[in-house]
Amino acid sequence: MEIDREVLAVLDDVLSLKGRASAFGHATPLMNSLPELDSMAVAAVLTSLEERFGFTIADDEVDAAAFATVGSLVAFVEGKLETAR
Amino acid sequence: MLPVAGGECFCVWRAPESTAQRGAVLHLPAFGDEMNKSRAMTASASRRFAMQGFGVLTLDLLGTGDSTGDFGDGSIGRWTDDIGCALDWLDTRTEGPLWLWCLRFGALLASPVLNRTHAKASLLLWQPVLAGAQYLTHLLRMKIAGAAPGDRQGLAPLRQRIRDGHSIEIGGYGISSRLACELEKAGLDVAREDVGRIRWLEVSASAAPTMSPAARARIAEFDAAGIDVTGSVLQGPGFWQSAEIESCPGLIDASVTALTSESILGIPRDSAVL
Numbered sequence: 637m638e639i640d641r642e643v644l645a646v647l648d649d650v651l652s653l654k655g656r657a658s659a660f661g662h663a664t665p666l667m668n669s670l671p672e673l674d675s676m677a678v679a680a681v682l683t684s685l686e687e688r689f690g691f692t693i694a695d696d697e698v699d700a701a702a703f704a705t706v707g708s709l710v711a712f713v714e715g716k717l718e719t720a721r
Numbered sequence: 722m723l724p725v726a727g728g729e730c731f732c733v734w735r736a737p738e739s740t741a742q743r744g745a746v747l748h749l750p751a752f753g754d755e756m757n758k759s760r761a762m763t764a765s766a767s768r769r770f771a772m773q774g775f776g777v778l779t780l781d782l783l784g785t786g787d788s789t790g791d792f793g794d795g796s797i798g799r800w801t802d803d804i805g806c807a808l809d810w811l812d813t814r815t816e817g818p819l820w821l822w823c824l825r826f827g828a829l830l831a832s833p834v835l836n837r838t839h840a841k842a843s844l845l846l847w848q849p850v851l852a853g854a855q856y857l858t859h860l861l862r863m864k865i866a867g868a869a870p871g872d873r874q875g876l877a878p879l880r881q882r883i884r885d886g887h888s889i890e891i892g893g894y895g896i897s898s899r900l901a902c903e904l905e906k907a908g909l910d911v912a913r914e915d916v917g918r919i920r921w922l923e924v925s926a927s928a929a930p931t932m933s934p935a936a937r938a939r940i941a942e943f944d945a946a947g948i949d950v951t952g953s954v955l956q957g958p959g960f961w962q963s964a965e966i967e968s969c970p971g972l973i974d975a976s977v978t979a980l981t982s983e984s985i986l987g988i989p990r991d992s993a994v995l
Contacts, residue, residue, distance in 0.1 A: 638931070645927035649959040652967075658928055672964075679862035680962060686855050690935030695876045 662707030744817035749827030843917035853907030
């Protein structure tokens, strides 16, 4: 649950959603559904996740599928934390 | 304008607005667009710190804002020298403890500045960048995202271009190969003998904000090294990166508390030279 909260906080911060992210669930679609999520914003989200969690995301590790829904993004972060352990 | 090697550094000085001088605060700014978006916040915080009896100096790094020079000539080494001149200037006009107030990228300047000055300073950190390499990746990603879809390169070829000595342009800022190489190595690394206190403040939009795991880990390291460090997190907007200009008054309030509760027990500036 903590990871869910962290990911939603990053989305809310980076995309200036002003609290809207708190209503998001795992099934909430991101890419192509959230107009704020352009390529610049994707880059900023990746950076914020790196800064918050202290891991490094390589080029070939992340693709559009990770940004499909809130759930897929949370799963991506969980996978990163798992490998870092 | 403060004369520095090869140019002039634009500074704003706010004299303490109370008869009891509590100390000096020097701001080490964020980078590029983050700096521009933070200007309103740093200006209001400066005024508040001055009202509390601190002499506050903010400056534009070489090649930014109203300072002279070309951003492409900017480097951590060069900026550290300029900040050193600002500290010398502050030293003749203020007394009491010295605080380096670092926002984002500014935290990466803290350790070179502490090494250069031999003065003991405390750090007030606002959402500090912990690793220059990570920050460089962020800048490169911004460049890739800003390119036309057909022209997008990967991170690896861009890194290679930098290592080959080429400068790259990101969001209107020309980043020299020298600066990029410095960033690769830069970090928030301070030794106990160089630093007074560390007051670390984070901002999160979350309804129940928690300190980031990365910050918690670093704070624990500083604590284990015997450094007087505390961290706290506030709810508020990420004003340095938000699409619109935002402010976070709670962060300024928390900073005033951090600065003033320590000034009574402040460490004399020359105690590092013992």
